Amino acid sequence: MTRIAANLSMLFTDAPFLDRFDRAGAAGFEAVEFLFPYDHPIAEVKTRLDRNGLRLTLINAPAGDWAAGERGFAARPAKRAEFRASVEQAVTYAKGLGCPRIHVMSGITADEPDRAACEAVWIRNMREAADMAAAADLSVSIEPLNSRDVAGYFIAHQDPTLALIGQLDRRNVLLQFDVYHTQIMDGDIIRRIERLRGAYGHVQIAGVPDRHEPDTGELAYPEIFAAFERAGFTEPLGCEYNPRGRTEDGLGWAAPYLRPVL
Numbered sequence: 001m002t003r004i005a006a007n008l009s010m011l012f013t014d015a016p017f018l019d020r021f022d023r024a025g026a027a028g029f030e031a032v033e034f035l036f037p038y039d040h041p042i043a044e045v046k047t048r049l050d051r052n053g054l055r056l057t058l059i060n061a062p063a064g065d066w067a068a069g070e071r072g073f074a075a076r077p078a079k080r081a082e083f084r085a086s087v088e089q090a091v092t093y094a095k096g097l098g099c100p101r102i103h104v105m106s107g108i109t110a111d112e113p114d115r116a117a118c119e120a121v122w123i124r125n126m127r128e129a130a131d132m133a134a135a136a137d138l139s140v141s142i143e144p145l146n147s148r149d150v151a152g153y154f155i156a157h158q159d160p161t162l163a164l165i166g167q168l169d170r171r172n173v174l175l176q177f178d179v180y181h182t183q184i185m186d187g188d189i190i191r192r193i194e195r196l197r198g199a200y201g202h203v204q205i206a207g208v209p210d211r212h213e214p215d216t217g218e219l220a221y222p223e224i225f226a227a228f229e230r231a232g233f234t235e236p237l238g239c240e241y242n243p244r245g246r247t248e249d250g251l252g253w254a255a256p257y258l259r260p261v262l
Protein backbone atom coordinates (compact mmCIF):
# COMPACT_ATOMS: atom_id res chain seq x y z
CA MET A 1 0.00 0.00 0.00
CA THR A 2 1.31 3.44 -0.92
CA ARG A 3 1.86 5.70 2.06
CA ILE A 4 2.80 9.37 2.03
CA ALA A 5 4.43 11.95 4.30
CA ALA A 6 3.97 15.72 4.15
CA ASN A 7 7.19 17.67 3.69
CA LEU A 8 6.62 20.54 6.10
CA SER A 9 9.37 22.66 4.56
CA MET A 10 7.33 22.89 1.37
CA LEU A 11 3.69 22.14 2.28
CA PHE A 12 1.46 24.32 4.47
CA THR A 13 4.03 27.12 4.31
CA ASP A 14 1.36 29.79 4.77
CA ALA A 15 1.45 28.71 8.45
CA PRO A 16 4.33 29.06 10.96
CA PHE A 17 6.45 25.89 11.14
CA LEU A 18 4.93 24.43 14.32
CA ASP A 19 1.38 24.97 13.10
CA ARG A 20 2.08 22.99 9.93
CA PHE A 21 1.97 19.76 11.99
CA ASP A 22 -1.65 20.47 12.94
CA ARG A 23 -2.52 21.23 9.32
CA ALA A 24 -0.87 17.99 8.13
CA GLY A 25 -2.68 15.98 10.80
CA ALA A 26 -6.02 17.59 9.95
CA ALA A 27 -5.49 16.84 6.25
CA GLY A 28 -5.04 13.14 7.05
CA PHE A 29 -1.28 12.66 6.78
CA GLU A 30 0.16 9.87 8.94
CA ALA A 31 3.76 11.07 8.64
CA VAL A 32 5.86 14.18 8.03
CA GLU A 33 9.41 15.10 7.06
CA PHE A 34 11.19 18.45 6.98
CA LEU A 35 14.59 20.04 6.49
CA PHE A 36 15.62 21.97 9.60
CA PRO A 37 13.80 21.87 12.95
CA TYR A 38 16.70 23.50 14.77
CA ASP A 39 15.06 26.84 15.61
CA HIS A 40 12.64 24.95 17.85
CA PRO A 41 13.32 22.94 21.01
CA ILE A 42 12.97 19.17 20.56
CA ALA A 43 10.18 19.02 23.15
CA GLU A 44 8.01 21.52 21.24
CA VAL A 45 8.39 19.67 17.96
CA LYS A 46 7.69 16.36 19.69
CA THR A 47 4.50 17.74 21.20
CA ARG A 48 3.24 18.72 17.74
CA LEU A 49 4.09 15.30 16.31
CA ASP A 50 2.41 13.45 19.16
CA ARG A 51 -0.74 15.50 19.36
CA ASN A 52 -1.38 14.85 15.67
CA GLY A 53 -0.39 11.18 15.73
CA LEU A 54 2.35 11.88 13.18
CA ARG A 55 5.46 9.83 12.54
CA LEU A 56 8.61 11.67 11.52
CA THR A 57 10.47 10.03 8.62
CA LEU A 58 13.35 12.40 7.78
CA ILE A 59 15.21 15.51 8.89
CA ASN A 60 18.22 17.17 7.30
CA ALA A 61 21.41 17.87 9.17
CA PRO A 62 22.11 21.64 9.37
CA ALA A 63 23.50 22.67 5.99
CA GLY A 64 25.00 26.13 6.62
CA ASP A 65 23.71 29.48 5.41
CA TRP A 66 20.79 28.29 3.24
CA ALA A 67 19.75 31.77 2.11
CA ALA A 68 23.30 32.42 0.91
CA GLY A 69 23.20 29.21 -1.12
CA GLU A 70 25.10 26.88 1.20
CA ARG A 71 23.98 23.23 0.87
CA GLY A 72 25.97 21.26 3.43
CA PHE A 73 29.58 20.45 4.07
CA ALA A 74 30.47 16.78 3.50
CA ALA A 75 32.56 17.31 0.35
CA ARG A 76 34.11 20.62 1.39
CA PRO A 77 37.65 20.11 2.67
CA ALA A 78 37.72 23.36 4.70
CA LYS A 79 34.48 22.61 6.56
CA ARG A 80 35.34 19.54 8.63
CA ALA A 81 34.45 21.12 11.97
CA GLU A 82 31.11 22.46 10.71
CA PHE A 83 30.34 19.05 9.25
CA ARG A 84 30.88 17.22 12.51
CA ALA A 85 28.87 19.74 14.54
CA SER A 86 25.98 19.53 12.08
CA VAL A 87 25.82 15.74 12.24
CA GLU A 88 25.97 15.82 16.03
CA GLN A 89 23.03 18.21 16.19
CA ALA A 90 21.02 16.20 13.66
CA VAL A 91 21.58 12.95 15.57
CA THR A 92 20.43 14.61 18.80
CA TYR A 93 17.23 15.90 17.15
CA ALA A 94 16.50 12.69 15.27
CA LYS A 95 16.90 10.64 18.42
CA GLY A 96 14.74 13.01 20.46
CA LEU A 97 12.03 13.09 17.80
CA GLY A 98 11.95 9.37 17.01
CA CYS A 99 13.13 9.96 13.44
CA PRO A 100 14.98 6.97 11.93
CA ARG A 101 17.22 8.78 9.43
CA ILE A 102 19.06 11.99 8.70
CA HIS A 103 19.80 13.46 5.30
CA VAL A 104 23.40 14.65 5.28
CA MET A 105 24.09 17.10 2.47
CA SER A 106 27.31 17.13 0.49
CA GLY A 107 27.78 20.80 -0.40
CA ILE A 108 28.39 23.00 -3.41
CA THR A 109 31.82 22.10 -4.75
CA ALA A 110 31.88 23.81 -8.15
CA ASP A 111 34.50 26.29 -6.94
CA GLU A 112 36.67 23.78 -5.11
CA PRO A 113 40.00 23.48 -6.97
CA ASP A 114 40.52 19.74 -6.43
CA ARG A 115 37.70 17.24 -7.06
CA ALA A 116 39.77 14.35 -5.72
CA ALA A 117 40.21 16.18 -2.43
CA CYS A 118 36.43 16.71 -2.27
CA GLU A 119 35.81 13.00 -2.80
CA ALA A 120 38.37 12.03 -0.20
CA VAL A 121 36.92 14.32 2.46
CA TRP A 122 33.36 13.25 1.52
CA ILE A 123 34.27 9.62 2.18
CA ARG A 124 35.99 10.42 5.44
CA ASN A 125 33.12 12.64 6.62
CA MET A 126 30.33 10.33 5.54
CA ARG A 127 31.98 7.37 7.28
CA GLU A 128 32.12 9.43 10.46
CA ALA A 129 28.48 10.48 10.02
CA ALA A 130 27.46 6.87 9.45
CA ASP A 131 29.24 5.78 12.62
CA MET A 132 27.73 8.60 14.69
CA ALA A 133 24.29 7.70 13.33
CA ALA A 134 24.79 3.98 13.88
CA ALA A 135 25.67 4.60 17.53
CA ALA A 136 22.19 6.16 17.88
CA ASP A 137 20.54 3.44 15.76
CA LEU A 138 19.89 5.81 12.86
CA SER A 139 20.65 5.72 9.18
CA VAL A 140 22.14 8.33 6.85
CA SER A 141 20.39 9.34 3.65
CA ILE A 142 22.29 10.78 0.66
CA GLU A 143 20.48 12.59 -2.13
CA PRO A 144 21.73 13.69 -5.56
CA LEU A 145 20.21 17.09 -6.50
CA ASN A 146 19.47 18.18 -10.04
CA SER A 147 21.98 20.65 -11.40
CA ARG A 148 19.35 22.97 -12.88
CA ASP A 149 17.99 23.87 -9.43
CA VAL A 150 21.20 23.43 -7.45
CA ALA A 151 24.13 24.21 -9.72
CA GLY A 152 27.51 22.95 -8.56
CA TYR A 153 26.21 20.46 -5.99
CA PHE A 154 28.69 17.65 -5.35
CA ILE A 155 26.34 14.84 -6.44
CA ALA A 156 23.80 15.17 -9.25
CA HIS A 157 23.35 11.65 -10.67
CA GLN A 158 22.25 8.47 -8.96
CA ASP A 159 24.75 5.91 -10.26
CA PRO A 160 27.93 7.83 -9.34
CA THR A 161 26.32 8.56 -5.95
CA LEU A 162 25.75 4.84 -5.43
CA ALA A 163 29.37 4.17 -6.37
CA LEU A 164 30.48 6.64 -3.70
CA ILE A 165 28.11 5.14 -1.14
CA GLY A 166 29.61 1.72 -1.98
CA GLN A 167 33.06 3.04 -1.06
CA LEU A 168 31.85 3.95 2.41
CA ASP A 169 31.38 0.35 3.41
CA ARG A 170 28.69 1.27 5.92
CA ARG A 171 25.37 -0.55 5.95
CA ASN A 172 23.37 2.31 7.45
CA VAL A 173 23.96 4.67 4.50
CA LEU A 174 21.30 4.59 1.78
CA LEU A 175 20.34 6.57 -1.29
CA GLN A 176 17.59 9.18 -0.98
CA PHE A 177 15.61 8.59 -4.18
CA ASP A 178 13.97 11.90 -4.99
CA VAL A 179 11.94 11.12 -8.09
CA TYR A 180 11.86 14.79 -9.12
CA HIS A 181 15.64 15.24 -9.20
CA THR A 182 16.15 11.78 -10.69
CA GLN A 183 13.77 12.32 -13.58
CA ILE A 184 15.54 15.56 -14.49
CA MET A 185 19.05 14.08 -14.34
CA ASP A 186 18.72 10.37 -15.07
CA GLY A 187 15.17 9.30 -16.07
CA ASP A 188 14.21 5.65 -16.58
CA ILE A 189 12.31 5.86 -13.30
CA ILE A 190 10.40 2.56 -13.28
CA ARG A 191 13.38 0.39 -14.26
CA ARG A 192 15.53 2.31 -11.78
CA ILE A 193 13.07 1.63 -8.95
CA GLU A 194 13.34 -2.07 -9.73
CA ARG A 195 17.11 -2.16 -10.33
CA LEU A 196 18.04 -0.17 -7.23
CA ARG A 197 15.69 -1.99 -4.90
CA GLY A 198 17.34 -2.19 -1.48
CA ALA A 199 19.74 0.68 -2.24
CA TYR A 200 17.31 3.47 -1.39
CA GLY A 201 15.90 4.06 2.08
CA HIS A 202 13.87 7.20 1.52
CA VAL A 203 11.81 8.43 -1.43
CA GLN A 204 10.44 11.86 -2.30
CA ILE A 205 8.01 12.87 -5.04
CA ALA A 206 6.88 15.92 -7.04
CA GLY A 207 5.59 16.73 -10.50
CA VAL A 208 8.26 17.29 -13.16
CA PRO A 209 9.35 19.81 -14.42
CA ASP A 210 7.55 22.38 -12.24
CA ARG A 211 7.85 20.68 -8.82
CA HIS A 212 4.15 21.05 -8.15
CA GLU A 213 1.68 18.33 -7.05
CA PRO A 214 2.46 14.90 -8.53
CA ASP A 215 -0.75 14.98 -10.56
CA THR A 216 0.82 17.28 -13.18
CA GLY A 217 3.79 17.03 -15.47
CA GLU A 218 5.57 14.34 -17.40
CA LEU A 219 5.48 11.48 -14.88
CA ALA A 220 2.63 8.99 -14.36
CA TYR A 221 2.76 8.77 -10.58
CA PRO A 222 0.19 5.97 -10.14
CA GLU A 223 2.60 3.77 -12.17
CA ILE A 224 5.52 4.91 -10.05
CA PHE A 225 3.66 4.18 -6.81
CA ALA A 226 2.88 0.69 -8.12
CA ALA A 227 6.55 0.16 -8.99
CA PHE A 228 7.67 1.10 -5.47
CA GLU A 229 5.08 -1.30 -4.07
CA ARG A 230 6.29 -4.10 -6.32
CA ALA A 231 9.84 -3.34 -5.19
CA GLY A 232 8.66 -3.83 -1.59
CA PHE A 233 9.24 -0.21 -0.59
CA THR A 234 6.52 0.54 1.95
CA GLU A 235 7.89 3.61 3.76
CA PRO A 236 5.93 6.87 3.36
CA LEU A 237 6.88 8.76 0.19
CA GLY A 238 7.81 12.35 1.05
CA CYS A 239 5.58 14.89 -0.68
CA GLU A 240 8.24 17.46 -1.42
CA TYR A 241 6.60 19.86 -3.83
CA ASN A 242 5.55 23.49 -4.10
CA PRO A 243 1.75 23.49 -3.99
CA ARG A 244 0.08 25.38 -6.83
CA GLY A 245 -2.10 27.17 -4.28
CA ARG A 246 -3.29 26.36 -0.76
CA THR A 247 -1.84 22.94 0.14
CA GLU A 248 -5.21 21.42 1.08
CA ASP A 249 -6.76 22.47 -2.23
CA GLY A 250 -4.17 20.46 -4.14
CA LEU A 251 -4.52 17.19 -2.21
CA GLY A 252 -7.14 15.58 -4.45
CA TRP A 253 -4.50 13.21 -5.89
CA ALA A 254 -3.58 12.11 -2.35
CA ALA A 255 -7.08 11.17 -1.17
CA PRO A 256 -6.51 7.38 -1.46
CA TYR A 257 -3.38 7.66 0.71
CA LEU A 258 -4.64 9.96 3.49
CA ARG A 259 -6.36 8.96 6.72
CA PRO A 260 -10.07 9.69 6.81
CA VAL A 261 -10.66 13.14 8.27
CA LEU A 262 -13.13 12.97 11.17
Ligand SMILES: O=C(O)[C@@H](O)C(=O)CO
Residues within 6 Å of the ligand: 035, 060, 103, 143, 145, 178, 181, 204, 240
Ligand atom coordinates in the same frame (compact mmCIF):
# COMPACT_ATOMS: atom_id res chain seq x y z
O1 LIG B 1 15.13 17.64 -2.75
C1 LIG B 1 15.42 18.52 -1.95
O2 LIG B 1 15.53 19.68 -2.29
C2 LIG B 1 15.58 18.13 -0.51
O3 LIG B 1 15.25 16.80 -0.31
C3 LIG B 1 16.72 18.53 0.29
O4 LIG B 1 17.05 17.85 1.22
C4 LIG B 1 17.46 19.81 0.14
O5 LIG B 1 17.65 20.35 -1.02
Ligand SMILES: [Mg+2]
Residues within 6 Å of the ligand: 143, 178, 204, 240
Ligand atom coordinates in the same frame (compact mmCIF):
# COMPACT_ATOMS: atom_id res chain seq x y z
MG1 LIG C 1 14.44 15.86 -2.03
